[in-house]
Amino acid sequence: MEKLTDQILHDVIKPRPEHSFKGTFGKVTLVGGNRNFGGAIIMAATASVCAGAGLVTVCTDQSNSGALHSQLPEAMFADFTNDTQVASLVTAATTVVVGPGLGDDDQGLHILKNVFAHTTIQQNVVVDGSAITLMAQEQLTAPRGNIIYTPHEMEWQRLSGIKIADQTPDRNRAARDKLDATVVLKKHHTEIYAKEQTYQLTIGTPAQAVGGMGDTLAGMVGGFVAEFHQTPLKAVLAAVYAHSAIAEQLAKNQYIVLPHQISRALPTFMKKMEAAPDEHHIGFLD
Ligand SMILES: NC(=O)C1=CN([C@@H]2O[C@H](COP(=O)(O)OP(=O)(O)OC[C@H]3O[C@@H](n4cnc5c(N)ncnc54)[C@H](OP(=O)(O)O)[C@@H]3O)[C@@H](O)[C@H]2O)[C@@H](O)CC1
Numbered sequence: 077m078e079k080l081t082d083q084i085l086h087d088v089i090k091p092r093p094e095h096s097f098k099g100t101f102g103k104v105t106l107v108g109g110n111r112n113f114g115g116a117i118i119m120a121a122t123a124s125v126c127a128g129a130g131l132v133t134v135c136t137d138q139s140n141s142g143a144l145h146s147q148l149p150e151a152m153f154a155d156f157t158n159d160t161q162v163a164s165l166v167t168a169a170t171t172v173v174v175g176p177g178l179g180d181d182d183q184g185l186h187i188l189k190n191v192f193a194h195t196t197i198q199q200n201v202v203v204d205g206s207a208i209t210l211m212a213q214e215q216l217t218a219p220r221g222n223i224i225y226t227p228h229e230m231e232w233q234r235l236s237g238i239k240i241a242d243q244t245p246d247r248n249r250a251a252r253d254k255l256d257a258t259v260v261l262k263k264h265h266t267e268i269y270a271k272e273q274t275y276q277l278t279i280g281t282p283a284q285a286v287g288g289m290g291d292t293l294a295g296m297v298g299g300f301v302a303e304f305h306q307t308p309l310k311a312v313l314a315a316v317y318a319h320s321a322i323a324e325q326l327a328k329n330q331y332i333v334l335p336h337q338i339s340r341a342l343p344t345f346m347k348k349m350e351a352a353p354d355e356h357h358i359g360f361l362d
Pocket residue numbers: 112113114115116117175176177178179205206207209228229230231240262263287288289290291
């Protein structure tokens with residue numbers, strides 16, 4: 077297993093090209109956030125915007141529209157019960173993030189099937205939270221695209237059939253190979269199972285054990301693969317690393333880290349990382 081270091085941040089986060097516009101940095105469509113879990117998709121969308129995705133649209137329950145715009149005016153809103161509109165927003169995206177707060181009821185299943193029917197082979201598709209649970213429960217076929225699953229250990233148990241206690245690297249890899257996707261298995265020292273290699277995070281803190289932390293990671297992964305689309309796997313690895321590096325930094329002075337604080341720290345953090353390693357200070361947020 078290859079241990080990730082902060083080198084991955086320097087490999088991925090480069091100064092933006094002068095000749096660019098918002099379209100250069102990808103279009104992310106996020107789908108999730110039912111009446112009860114609006115916060116999940118708002119946190120994910122905040123992470124995508126703060127990571128630098130060019131254009132971000134959120135398909136969610138109508139009741140979340142005001143909260144979304146008050147938190148994140150940069151994001152556009154669509155009602156996730158409007159199948160036609162969701163289908164066209166999914167098709168128009170370069171990256172789709174589906175699942176945070178979607179819910180695993182009939183409404184969530186209907187929306188997920190619509191999303192899965194409209195992804196394309198060129199897209200990155202981040203499948204998180206309720207979308208993983210629904211896929212497992214309903215034995216749904218994976219959609220078209222470069223699929224990135226971001227399960228916690230219980231979601232991985234549901235998707236892979238491997239009980240948490242039995243989730244060894246060998247078994248996890250065999251399950252990944254069957255899925256033929258990238259799997260970000262979230263836990264203390266998250267493991268990333270990619271086609272050729274397995275990577276491990278050696279940073280991260282229990283201060284991250286807070287609801288919404290994974291929703292934020294899903295949005296960050298979506299934002300990074302949209303923006304750094306030339307190197308999608310490295311973008312996933314950099315997002316996973318940055319998420320915990322920022323959390324560790326905040327946890328020096330905080331007992332717990334709020335997920336949205338990680339997102340809000342991203343622009344400053346990424347500015348430091350665009351420089352060569354010897355040009356930045358060790359304290360990312362100093
Ligand atoms: N503010 C919001 O809107 C928020 C909305 N959210 C949204 O809610 C939806 C459901 O997601 P979920 O993760 O909360 O529930 P689920 O998939 O049932 O898993 C929990 C079960 O698994 C077990 N478990 C065992 N190991 C585990 C592990 N390592 N990590 C985690 N759990 C582990 C765990 O055990 P227990 O805690 O009971 O001991 C429990 O029995 C999803 O769409 C998500 O995006 C949340 O993000 C919160 C903030």
